[in-house]
Amino acid sequence: MSESRTHQRMRVIGKESVAAGVVAVTLADPDGGEVPEWEPGAHVDLVLGDITRQYSLCGDPADRRTLTVAVLHDPNGRGGSAYIHDKLEVGDLIPIGGPRNAFRLSRAESYLFIAGGIGITPLMPMLREVQGRARPWRLLYGGRMRTSMAFAExxxxxxxxxVEVRPQDEYGLLDLGAALDALEPGAAVYCCGPEPLLQAIETACRARDHLTLHIERFTPKAIDPAAPANSFEVELARSGEVVEVKESESVLDALERRGVHLEFSCREGTCGTCEVAVLAGRPDHRDSVLTEDEQSANDAMMICVSRSHTPRLVLDL
Structure with missing residues (x-):
């Protein structure tokens, strides 16, 4: 099935090592025009041969001439990072989708940013933004070793x-409790990194309800293999059409089968592209984008992975 997205071709004008196993790739319009506007937290889809992967923008949103991503080489990944490290060259033309933003920077009295490894990338523009707002902020940055931590120096x-740079081989695991306990009520916590870090910060923040947590995952949260996958119906509110979603397919699959064209990208609940408003029914949220509070509101869902607790969902489509 083809993806319902608009792509813009960009030229690779720079590729440089910024840490052990990490390269920064700079893209520009091949005709010298401006690049799309974006805000801190945004990502782009890079179409790399026959695969598409999402990478956070880590440059300056005020720079309308270039877009920059930084990519960790993951030998156990799904091929995107290997393509960028081993095949992508300066001068190449590649299609991109977006930018899109499911990790927006909110207004807050103060900020704590927590990065694990390559999770520093979406936080870089946020640091610049809050510095410009003259708001109090701190960055706690962990990684396996100092040489692997992009932009740390x-x-x-x-x-x-x-900024506190805390490589694990020098300091051990990040002291999340101490960092959170130092915050005043009303502080916003932004965290991006590997799954163990995200689970740890989620657990720590549950006991500190005076803080607001925002996280971004690079890989989807694990779904309980025993979670039910019953069939259900989806009603499209604008047309009244009702579509059955079978046990073996996603809402996105079912709607595509009926000829409904939708925006999507990752198909695993991490990018937020396929978010749809829910008008009635209770979704079975299985995404890695919405916060717990946003999921509890049950007014939106990611149709590429989430299902339904009720026999029918009414979607704003």
Whole structure:
């Protein structure tokens, strides 16, 4: 099935190592035009041969001439990082989708940013933004070792009193409790990194309800293999059409089968592209984008992975 998205071709104008196993790729319009506008937290889809992968933008949103992503080489990944590290060359033309943003920077009294490894990438533009707003902020940045931590040296040099670089081989695991306990009520916590870090920060923040947590996952949360996959119906509110979603397919699959054209990208509940408003019914949320509070509201769902607890969902389609 083809993806219902609009792609723009961009030229690779730069590719450089920024840490052990991490390269930064800079893209520009091949005709010298402006790149699409974006805000901190946004990502782009890179079409790499026959695969499409999402990468966070880590440059400056005020720069309308280039887009920059930083990519960790994951030998156990699904092929995107290997393509970028081993095959992508300066001068190549590649299609991109987006930018899109499911990790927006909110207004808050103060901020704590927590990065694990390549999770620093979506936080980079956020640091620049809150610095410009003159809001109090700190960055706690962990990684396996200092040489593998992209942008750590420049961040420490630019903000010596705000940035704590804590490689695991020197300091052990990040002391999340101490960092959270130092925050005032109303602080926003933004975290991106490997799944163990995200699970740890989610657990820690549940006991501190005076804080607001925002996380972004690079890989989908694990779904309980015993979770039911019953069939159900989806009603399209704008047309009144009713579509059956079979046990073996997603809502997105079922709607595509009926000829409904929708925006989507990752098909695994991590990018937020396929978000649809829910008007009635109770979704069975299985995405890695919405916060617990957003899921509890039951007014939106990611149709590529989420299902239904009720016999019918009414969607704003």
């Amino acid at each position: 420049e961040l420490s040099a630019a903000h010596p009193n705000r």
